[in-house]
Amino acid sequence: MSEAEAGIRVKVWDLPTRLFHWTLVLLVLLQFATADWGLLNMQWHFYFGYATLALVLFRLLWGLFGSETSRFRHFLRGPHAVRAYVRSTFWQKAGHPVGHNPLGGWSVVAILTCLGIQAVTGLFASDDITAFGPLSGKVSDASVHLLTAIHSLNQGVLIALIGLHVAAVLLHALVRKENLVHPMLHGHKWLHRDPGLRIAPVGRALLLALLATAAVAAVVAWGQGNWPF
Numbered sequence: 017m018s019e020a021e022a023g024i025r026v027k028v029w030d031l032p033t034r035l036f037h038w039t040l041v042l043l044v045l046l047q048f049a050t051a052d053w054g055l056l057n058m059q060w061h062f063y064f065g066y067a068t069l070a071l072v073l074f075r076l077l078w079g080l081f082g083s084e085t086s087r088f089r090h091f092l093r094g095p096h097a098v099r100a101y102v103r104s105t106f107w108q109k110a111g112h113p114v115g116h117n118p119l120g121g122w123s124v125v126a127i128l129t130c131l132g133i134q135a136v137t138g139l140f141a142s143d144d145i146t147a148f149g150p151l152s153g154k155v156s157d158a159s160v161h162l163l164t165a166i167h168s169l170n171q172g173v174l175i176a177l178i179g180l181h182v183a184a185v186l187l188h189a190l191v192r193k194e195n196l197v198h199p200m201l202h203g204h205k206w207l208h209r210d211p212g213l214r215i216a217p218v219g220r221a222l223l224l225a226l227l228a229t230a231a232v233a234a235v236v237a238w239g240q241g242n243w244p245f
């Protein structure tokens with residue numbers, strides 16, 4: 017049966033969530049490129065890092081005030097639901113979930129937490145030569161060394177989580193014949209019935225993105241001694 021024969025075309029991912037995802041992918045790549053692969057310089061690593069932090073903050077707010085499928089309470093399920101999903105996936109009985117599946121929901125939290133740790137430790141990190149995170153002057157040298165070490169070690173955790181994430185997407189395509197990438201691009205899935213999802217207005221996303229950006233800009237300005245108040 018083709019996707020179209022499965023039923024109705026329903027919008028499951030709103031524009032802000034899709035923009036968030038693909039901008040995040042680009043920024044994370046640029047973070048590795050500037051720190052490890054010699055692209056541009058560390059000043060750009062900082063700029064991309066601030067943008068990543070603002071994106072993660074935005075996604076936390078969107079998880080509380082965004083569209084239905086993007087809200088944490090929509091996709092964070094207890095161990096029972098996760099076990100049932102894993103079992104039914106194994107027997108290929110699970111239908112197409114409307115948003116994140118119960119296992120995928122927790123992987124979203126893991127990736128966001130890991131990225132949050134990476135970006136926040138980056139603010140305090142330093143190579144002791146030319147790169148000094150904007151908050152590195154606000155804490156002791158021992159703390160700077162500890163947070164720099166965490167920044168360095170956590171990159172491995174991040175790479176592992178991203179690897180698992182992409183492997184899960186591929187597995188869905190190969191085993192369950194379900195293309196998850198298309199909906200993350202154009203926002204729609206073919207479902208048997210319309211679940212009547214609530215989509216939040218884009219204006220709200222803009223406001224929350226502005227708030228997240230202002231919060232990061234304020235912290236950086238304070239760290240650099242440019243805080244005007």
Ligand code: HEM
Pocket residue numbers: 033036037040041042044045075086115116117120124127128178181182185196197198200
């Ligand atoms: C730097 C690499 C990546 C990171 C950090 C990342 C992170 C994330 C996050 C946080 C979400 C949750 C979206 C939300 O609810 O806001 C997500 C979902 C998703 N990502 Fe990625 N992603 C990465 C790379 C990729 C790549 C390369 C692909 C394509 C192969 C991909 C395909 C998807 C899909 C299809 C979903 C939706 C999954 C579902 O239907 O439940 N991601 N990703």
Ligand code: HEM
Pocket residue numbers: 044047048051052061062064065066068069131134135136137138139140141142143144147148149150164167168171174
């Ligand atoms: C999620 C965002 C980020 C990612 C993925 C990331 C990734 C990395 C990676 C892979 C390294 C190389 C570590 C090593 O090989 O030892 C690095 C180093 C560094 N990063 Fe980030 N970073 C992020 C955010 C930030 C931010 C926001 C800042 C500061 C504003 C920052 C400041 C630094 C500094 C100062 C170093 C050099 C530390 C050293 O020499 O050990 N990073 N980062």
